Amino acid sequence: MSTAPDRLKIHVDPLPYEDRLEPRDPLQVELAVIHCTELPDLATARGYGERVLYPDSGTGNCGHFYIDRDGSVHRWVAVDRMAHHVRGHNPRSVGIELVNTGRYPHWLDSRHQAMDEAYPEVQIDALVALLRQLQADLPGLRRVAGHEDLDTATVAATDDPARQVPRKRDPGPLFPWSKVLAAVDLQRIPL
Numbered sequence: 284m285s286t287a288p289d290r291l292k293i294h295v296d297p298l299p300y301e302d303r304l305e306p307r308d309p310l311q312v313e314l315a316v317i318h319c320t321e322l323p324d325l326a327t328a329r330g331y332g333e334r335v336l337y338p339d340s341g342t343g344n345c346g347h348f349y350i351d352r353d354g355s356v357h358r359w360v361a362v363d364r365m366a367h368h369v370r371g372h373n374p375r376s377v378g379i380e381l382v383n384t385g386r387y388p389h390w391l392d393s394r395h396q397a398m399d400e401a402y403p404e405v406q407i408d409a410l411v412a413l414l415r416q417l418q419a420d421l422p423g424l425r426r427v428a429g430h431e432d433l434d435t436a437t438v439a440a441t442d443d444p445a446r447q448v449p450r451k452r453d454p455g456p457l458f459p460w461s462k463v464l465a466a467v468d469l470q471r472i473p474l
Contacts, residue, residue, distance in 0.1 A: 291412045293348075294357045298332055300342045304364040307374060312362060313423045314376040315414060315469065316369050318346060318430045319398075319453040321385030325351045328382060332359060342367065346378030348413060354405035356413055362421065369433050377417060377424070381406060385453055393440035393448050398455035407459055411466040418468065427464075428472040429454050 320328040328349060336343040346368045349357045360366040360378075368378030381402060389395035418424050430453045437447040464471060 291356060291409070291416050293413075294355060296357060296359060297361070298343075298345055298359045300333075300335065300340075301360055301364060303341045304360060304366060305340075306363060307365050309362045309421055310423055311375055312377050312421045313425055314372060314472070315417060315424060315427045316372065316376050316378050316430055316433065317410070317427065317454050317458065317463075318368060318378060318380045319383035319385045319455060319458075320349070320380050321383070321387050321390060321453060323384055323387060325349060325357070325382050328380065329359075337367070344368065346380040348377070349380045349382065350406055350409050350413065351382045352403050352406055354403070354409040356409050362417075369430055372428075372433055377421070379410065379413065381410065381454060383454070385455060389441070391438060391441045391448050391450075393442055393446045396448060396452070398452055398457060401457050402454075402459065407462060411463060414463070414467045414469065425470060426472055427467070427469040429458065429460075431455070432472055 322328045332345045334343045335341055344367045345360055347360045347366050362377055365373050366378050384400045385398050430451045434451040436450045438450050440446040440448045
């Protein structure tokens with residue numbers, strides 16, 4: 284991505300396995316998926332992103348873009364590569380991760396399902412700027428969804444296997460959907 288003065292400054296730091304991710308035509312991207320990292324900071328998210336979870340391809344779970352709490356935007360996977368960020372929607376979507384603790388470190392404990400860290404205004408402003416830039420760069424981009432909108436599965440709670448908890452809850456109840464949708468020309472996938 285260009286960092287010309289009229290464009291958003293994006294720090295490009297490819298994941299070590301970026302070139303092993305499946306190539307794709309960026310013109311086929313039609314969905315932006317908003318996530319939160321559910322980790323304490325960007326450095327921890329990077330460590331998780333670098334983990335190889337799929338030995339056959341030598342790749343792992345990752346988003347394309349990461350936005351830190353200070354509003355800085357980082358690209359770890361180019362949009363012409365398919366990142367592993369949401370089940371069933373990776374080929375035609377771009378994944379955007381917002382640094383936020385979410386349910387960390389007890390993701391699937393039924394007693395710790397609250398997501399109470401607010402998203403800083405500067406982080407949301409950077410997200411809006413990124414979505415606008417992606418719309419300009421990717422003419423097929425028309426829709427947006429939260430990870431929780433697309434991955435609605437439940438799993439056994441780690442503290443009590445008889446209880447079910449959502450597998451994914453991000454970006455969560457404090458994400459300002461109304462502000463974001465008012466600022467971009469994208470249609471949210473219905474819940």
